[in-house]
Amino acid sequence: MDECISFYWDILSRDSGARGATINFIRKPAVVRCRNCGKEFRLKQEEWQCPGCGHWDVEIISGKEFYIDSIEVE
């Protein structure tokens, strides 16, 4: 949760050189692939069922990354 990371960031950075720094979040949608029919689709909420064949056996192929775009240090 963005709010949890921001909350703990404020505490952890308080006595460090990163004091006053802010974190910005960009959420990427998870893309999954059905292991049964190969269909790829964006994950909405908790809907893990393949819209193509109805199977539940899917794997996440995109959206698991954690990417830091930039850090500014004075």
Ligand SMILES: [Zn+2]
């Ligand atoms: Zn499928």
